[in-house]
Amino acid sequence: MKMLIGGQKTDSSDGRTIDVINPANGKFLDTIPMATEEDVQRAVDNAKKGQKEWTAIPLMEREKIIQRFVRLLEEHKKEIIAVCTRECGKHVGTTIFEYNQTASVFTGYMESAKRLDGQLLVPGSEPGHDGRTASDMIMVTHEPLGTVVAIVPFNAPMLLYSYKVAPALAAGNAVIVKPPTDNPLTDIMITELLLEAGVPGNALQIVTGSGSKVGDWLVKNPGVDAVSMTGSTQVGIGIAEIMAKRLAPCTLELGGNDAFIVMPDTDIDKAAASACGARKGNSGQICISSKRFIVHNSVIEEFTEKLVKLVREIEVGYDDNVEEMVEKCLGNTDRTNTKGEFIGSLISERAAKEVEAQVAHTISQGAKLLCGGQRTGAFYMPTVLAGVTKDMDVAKDLEIFGPVWPVIGFDTVEEAIEIANGSRYGLSGCVMTDDWKLGMRVAREVQTGGMVVNGSSVYRNQMQPFGGQKMSGMGNEGLTTLEEMTKIKNIVLKGFLG
Template identity: 35%
Template sequence: MQDYKMLIGGAWVGASGGESFETENPYLGAPWALVPRATTDDVDRACEAARKAFRAPSWAGLTATARGALLRRLADLIAAEADRLAEIETRDNGKLITEMRAQLRYIPQWFHYFGGLADKVEGRVIPIDKPGMINFTREEPLGVVAAITPWNSPLMLATWKLAPALAAGNTIVWKPSEFSSVSALEFARLFEKAGFPPGVVNVLTGFGSEIGERLVSHPHVAKIAFTGGDRTGQSVYELAARSIKPVTLELGGKSANIVFKDADLENAVKGVVSGIFAATGQTCIAGSRALVHRSIQDEFVGKLVELGRTARMGDPLLETTQVGPITTRSQFKKVLDYIDIAKGEGARPVLGGSQASRPECGNGWFVEPTIFADVKPSMRIAQEEVFGPVLSVIAFDDDEEAIEIANDTQYGLAAGVWSQNIKTVFTLAQRLEAGTVWINSYRATSYLSPFGGYKRSGIGRESGLTAIREYLQEKSVWIDTIGEVANPFVQR
């Protein structure tokens, strides 16, 4: 197994405690690399390195145009290494090579976009109401940003944070998931190669339970950008609040894919399958609830089951595989537990409903693509995030009931609407409590469009023009052109 090092202050180092841990290949169910197990001392070193880099002329002295040039150079390097990095991600987290390759080939666009945006951030001159005064604003970086990323799309979700944060002039301490650290360490080499000064990007590997609290609460950290489960996100939010730090939180989801009776059924079936079985359901935007008009429910479920049965499982490194393994042992058990809970509540499995035992799945952590019918909106399977290939089908009778069911969860990340009626789609787009609504489509994202959630699905937005504002703070500057203070005891 390859023995990796962390990146702190421009140096590749082991953990201060000398320990490493194994990262496992979820298809083989076996370890394949050793990763440093960082300590709180390593957190202190990384945060100090990032603070020094933030203040150093080699970074702070760069013009915004020069920062943008670095980001665009990085984008070109990523493009050249995309296929290699995609294969590493697949070995590390078990997601399909076809999806990881598509993501890695798309990631450069974020760095090109924010590289171009870096010198387009402008302040304002305000026509102030005070005679003899000039007032203008500056947009300034926050400082050290702690980026904490999950295991399901490691480099894509890190990019959504790193690209705007660096374009704004911040420095980074990046803590990838302990289940998908190798791709982050390989990715970090490209920052060096692109010419970023030492300490601008630092990568800490280890366990959130051991170093997460120190990282979030560290006095040098000015902002937290986190993607993960809502319970962990709540803890991050509470910790950040103690030191009044801003946060961007992209958390869980229980997204509804709503199919009306006038929908193009063939496309809707494909969209619902894409929303839940693509990425093995291990995505925050998974359309894990299919809300189907009662008049077409039987026909639609039949078509769903028919297409779901054709899903090819197996080695995620094969181009032909469509459903890969669950990424971690603990998540594998959690998904199977939820399937048992659903059966116990009275939901009826019409497809799957168990661990996969196909020969092509080997010793991996596979769950059969699963569809439950007869699901009531109050069931746990319809309310809680499973994060696996498990779909709940819920019937509705009219538009109002569909909206009510769709909005009746603690989450609000995304939703899909399948209808040919323009009034229906515009009404749903307005009334659904979700940060993203897809109409006759699902799982589309872009560097140009903001992404984020309502309710417990998060705070703030990633991607698009909005994102860079998440990493800037506004300063108001006053200049007196009269040169005379009339009365020092009266506020001007």
């Protein structure tokens, strides 16, 4: 596939390409251009023109364009799901979950745009610098930021594309997409459909290549007005530093090491089942997946035994007969997968080796391997680690992005909260308890952007302002946060009411 710059399918200016490989079976899928800095500059220059073209289209007409896109998306549904499944190495059911949300994110943000109506301030409510404001009309309006760079991660390329591109377009911005290097094909296909629906080619572009080069060129380009990025905390800090030097905004959804707290009064069967599902979805490659299982010592043995039984039942594999599986699984809406479904590979063998090394490191610190712990290529077997103590790295800041369940004991509520807050991350979390007051206390005291009481941390409603605290990010995404893709302008009509 090719990049889309200025509405044209484009190779890189030097002709270099990158292979896209199915991580589950090593099969070659396609190539993408390795963009040059010259290509990036061309896209930025186009975006300045494209933003004016896009914002000049009345909102009602822009909404019709998005509606056409949604129809095209449905027409190409099976093809898109098949491509995404293959380039991610995941199970079809997980891909379908992503697909089922993508269209409604776009239409939802367009609905939000119709309600972004600004303010008319009450005249004469205070004296003002000249002592005379009673006849002044003061309008508070929203304007587009300009050119927004959307940096999309590998773990949910459809859904997280939509959470970045949809609000940026709805607010009247031009967008340059930097898709994930390992699995960019789905995002290219969706971009093609948006252009086919009527989004101007200069207003939406997609530039492919390595994040360390193409992403860096985009973020450092002074023609870029804002960045929306999901990825690692390390990369996010670098982006924030660059953007701060020109006082430009960025929305960053970064790492997490979410706590799953089990109180002794809860139903342990329910807690174990929820814990299993909270981690196995997308082979553990979910930013808000529970990653630290903090369990009261009076029930830790029972919980661990039941968890291990469930984890041992998880099937790991990949069925390349994707088209047939699409027909079978189209009704699936559960991101944590359903019984009998495979969990697929990680995004690459490199990623699986990193998980393997992290598990080995945790065992070297004293954890006990109860099941799993083996890697085959890009696949990593579901793994439960017992005997994890709160001073180990995995109990604090070591985020394992794979199907691994570290179980940590505690004796008091205060200690559970202390362990949960002992991480530099604060993305999401959860607590399982029959005492709603206790659940509310824990939810308020754990330092995260979101907490779920009696459910797993894998919870993201499209309406909620989703984001993290501490080193898990800055800014929010969600249908109620469209203002983050705009800037405020005050327009004063002096003496207009006099």
